[in-house]
Structure formats: C-alpha cells, structure tokens
Amino acid sequence: MADQPRQLTAPPHAAAHLLQYHDLIESIVSALDARDTYTASHSNRVADMVLVLAAALGLDPDETALIHIAAHLHDIGKIAVPDAVLRKTGPLTADEWQEMRRHPVTGYNILRRVADFQDIAVLVLHHHERWDGRGYPDGLSGDQIPISAQVVAMADVYDALVSKRVYKDAYAPDVAVQMILHGDCGAFNPLLLDCLTGLQD
Numbered sequence: 001m002a003d004q005p006r007q008l009t010a011p012p013h014a015a016a017h018l019l020q021y022h023d024l025i026e027s028i029v030s031a032l033d034a035r036d037t038y039t040a041s042h043s044n045r046v047a048d049m050v051l052v053l054a055a056a057l058g059l060d061p062d063e064t065a066l067i068h069i070a071a072h073l074h075d076i077g078k079i080a081v082p083d084a085v086l087r088k089t090g091p092l093t094a095d096e097w098q099e100m101r102r103h104p105v106t107g108y109n110i111l112r113r114v115a116d117f118q119d120i121a122v123l124v125l126h127h128h129e130r131w132d133g134r135g136y137p138d139g140l141s142g143d144q145i146p147i148s149a150q151v152v153a154m155a156d157v158y159d160a161l162v163s164k165r166v167y168k169d170a171y172a173p174d175v176a177v178q179m180i181l182h183g184d185c186g187a188f189n190p191l192l193l194d195c196l197t198g199l200q201d
Contacts, residue, residue: 018069018116025072032079036087042159047071049155056195057151067148070123074152077107077124089166104128105137127152132187142189150189154196157185174200 029043050071054064078086081103085096092100104125111121126140126149133141135153161176171179177200179185181193 018120019065021116022069022072025069029072029076032076035078035083042163043072043075045159045163046074046152046155049158050151052199053151053155053192053195056199057147057191059148059151063148066119067123067151070120070127070148071152071155073107073111073117073120074124074127074156075103075107076110077103077105079110080106087166091167101128101136122146123149123152125149127156129153130186131189135186147189150192154180154188154192158196161185 026044026047030041033041033043047068050067051064054067059067078100081100085092085099088096104127108121108125111117111124123146125137126145129135129138129140129145129149130153131142131145131150133139135145157180158176161171161179162173164170177196180188180196
C-alpha cells in the first residue's frame with residue numbers, strides 16, 4: 001500500500017501551471033508506453049479523452065489541467081512491472097496479476113516526492129478504484145474517490161476497450177460504451193455514466 005495516501009487539496013493547487021511540463025511528460029510517457037506495442041500511445045489517448053469528460057462535467061480549468069496531466073502519468077508505475085508480465089501474451093497468473101496491480105501505488109510513490117505533483121500522485125493512486133468499492137488499491141467507494149480520479153478511470157477503461165490488445169480485439173466505440181454502462185468493467189459514478197451517454201448521443 002502507499003504510505004499515508006491522502007485526498008486532493010481543495011481547491012486544486014493552481015494546476016494550470018503544470019501544463020508547462022506537458023511536452024516533457026508526453027515524451028517520457030510515450031517512451032514508457034513503447035515497452036508494449038499494444039499499449040503504445042494509450043496514455044496520450046486517455047489524456048485526450050479526459051478533456052472531453054471534464055468539459056461535459058463542467059470542471060474548471062485548474063481541475064481539468066490536473067486531470068489531463070494525471071491521465072498522461074496514470075500508468076507510470078508500470079515502469080516497475082517486469083517485461084515478462086507486462087508483455088505476456090497469455091493470461092496472467094494470480095501472482096503476476098498481483099504484480100500488475102501494484103502499479104498505482106508505485107506511480108503514487110514516484111510522483112508524490114515532487115512538490116508540484118502531489119495532487120497528481122493521488123489521482124494516479126486511485127485510478128483503479130470503483131464506485132462500488134471493488135477496485136484497488138484501497139477499495140474506496142462512492143465519493144471517497146476523487147472525481148478527478150474517476151474521470152481518469154473511465155477514460156482508461158474506454159480506451160482499453162476500443163484498443164486492440166494481445167489478449168483481445170478492439171471493440172467498436174458504441175459497444176465499449178454499452179459495456180461500461182452495463183457494468184462489465186466495474187461500477188462507475190452515475191454522473192459519469194450520464195456524461196458518457198450524452199457524449200454518445
């Protein structure tokens with residue numbers, strides 16, 4: 001588990017200034033994504049989608065900037081996942097799955113040491129939590145999960161569904177939306193589900 005996970009400061013700490021790091025972050029994350037050809041550019045696509053969701057939610061520019069940068073960095077903890085696990089072509093074993101599930105905590109511990117990235121670290125930590133408490137690493141539920149982390153989570157799941165992976169073909173966008181709405185990928189905030197439905201319309 002992460003050392004003393006914390007909630008976001010309120011309001012987000014002048015997050016718009018973080019955009020000065022945008023190009024550097026995008027380049028670093030693209031290099032990390034390239035470890036696995038099936039997830040190449042995944043983080044950049046997630047970062048693009050969170051902008052759409054944030055606009056639909058009416059989030060302010062600071063929080064939108066925070067979510068956008070966090071989306072670029074949400075999988076940075078996978079730097080510690082061995083290639084044999086990250087690039088495995090077959091199903092993961094229980095031990096390998098546990099290894100993979102450590103990446104949000106690893107990402108949190110990497111980012112929290114940078115003063116400007118404290119809030120981003122929290123979003124990275126919680127991007128696999130689910131509305132019903134069945135996510136990880138902390139099993140948070142409902143409004144315990146920062147809304148910004150929930151936005152990253154939904155964009156992450158959507159892009160995973162519509163992208164070809166070694167273990168599956170890509171789903172059509174409308175099918176992916178229906179899978180999310182039906183809870184096939186875990187439970188999400190009804191507010192976010194409404195936004196997703198609105199975007200589909």
